Amino acid sequence: MDNQLISTTQAVDPVFIFIFGACLVMLLGITAAMILFVVRYRRSRSPEPTSDRDGSLWLEIVWTLLPTLLVLAMFYYGWSGYLTLRTVPKGALQTKAVARMWAWSFQYENGKTSDKLYVPVGKPVQVNLESKDVIHGFFVPAFRIKRDVVPGMKNHVWFVASRPGSYDIYCSQYCGTGHSAMIGKVEAVPEAQFTAWLNEAKEEKEGDEGMAHEVFEKFGCLGCHSTDGSQKVGPTFKGLYGSKVNVTRGGKKETVTADDGYLTESIKTPAAAIVEGFPPIMPAPEGITDAQVKAVVEFIKGLK
Structure with a gap:
């Protein structure tokens, strides 16, 4: 695979792990400091104040600077991941997902249609989104992609299936009484098998x-x-x-x-x-x- 090609999973997971890890460190650090201060400076041990200091310039600089740097780092990783999700690799397979209450259908450039999204393993796939009625949401958890499908608005997602398998497609926007049953499938197959399926003639x-x-x-x-x-x-x-x-x-x-x-x-x-x-x-x-x-x-x- 092209060195510049990064899958959507690789774009999203590191950002999630970084933000989750930073929040976990802060939670543990603040909790540990709180417990230490409660035990060490409890009233029974120090009934009267022993210091008359009312501020610390360096302390205020630290607790202002560190959160600012942390938020900027989160923004940087999040923005770079977003650009990856919106920049489709060159040569991506073009498909169209058509949403209607309450089913998905998929169309390919050669005119073939299917109720499942068949894709080749290891190749980028661009899915152009279209709604025939109300707002839907194209959500494939396995590839970390979710995008609204709005009537009259052009939108797209892309992904790379790194291994063969069957992956669920959900509608992430409530679209009526059959919303929960609006489940489709991504079928990732070897490239040769996909090419044969795409070009097979109907008997x-x-x-x-x-x-x-x-x-x-x-x-x-x-x-x-x-x-x-x-x-x-x-x-x-x-x-x-x-x-x-x-x-x-x-x-x-x-x-x-x-x-x-x-x-x-x-x-x-x-x-x-x-x-x-x-x-x-x-x-x-x-x-x-x-x-x-x-x-x-x-x-x-x-x-x-």
């Missing part, structure tokens, strides 16, 4: 199922809807087709059958009929095609 045999999964990844559908019957922010897809659903349409409650027409309407215009017991927050998927809608409907049909 024709995937058909409707493959297209449905592509839609789920692009629009973050599985952040709110499950395919196994488990409870999430939105209705589960499993067993949905053909079932009776209580909805509110135009302010009036009604019961409908989840057939092709209902599912198509729900995908294209989710606010048209709100399912009872679930919040009316699903955004319309911009740019979705009729073929993609049909593929999703066919996929839901198979989830009995």
Whole structure:
């Protein structure tokens, strides 16, 4: 790795250790001095003052100068670490993280999308942040990176995964009822494996199922809807087709059958009929095609 390349972990951890260490030394020193003075100069031992001095120039200089130098040192290390976090190394892999309630989706320069952020080990990665609805927060504790994702504002983070593994992505800003479930993954893999994954072509045999999964990844559908019957922010897809659903349409409650027409309407215009017991927050998927809608409907049909 380039000698000038420093990982975000290396930028943050030394600053934390330095500040924590300085605070710990001060805590122990002040506590020890306090105990010594309480024991040595207690009233029972020295009932009357033995000195009439009311100040010390050198003492005041010391306790003013030392904290000033300590704070300046903290500022220096913190500022240098901040510059490292905001200066992206040359040649970094460019990706985009798209946040929406309540899921992450990731896009690469060749047009590939994924619901996980795949990255090569040992290479810098720049993640450009975009929100489709409210303020989110891109937070990966393993790499010490956290940045707000604000609608209409350009922002980014970068990091280097030093070893293969799976690392959690959290949303650090409360973004609604599904906030706690908005968890993504960074999958760090060897460079050769990443290149093969990035450039692999989709197989024709995937058909409707493959297209449905592509839609789920692009629009973050599985952040709110499950395919196994488990409870999430939105209705589960499993067993949905053909079932009776209580909805509110135009302010009036009604019961409908989840057939092709209902599912198509729900995908294209989710606010048209709100399912009872679930919040009316699903955004319309911009740019979705009729073929993609049909593929999703066919996929839901198979989830009995």
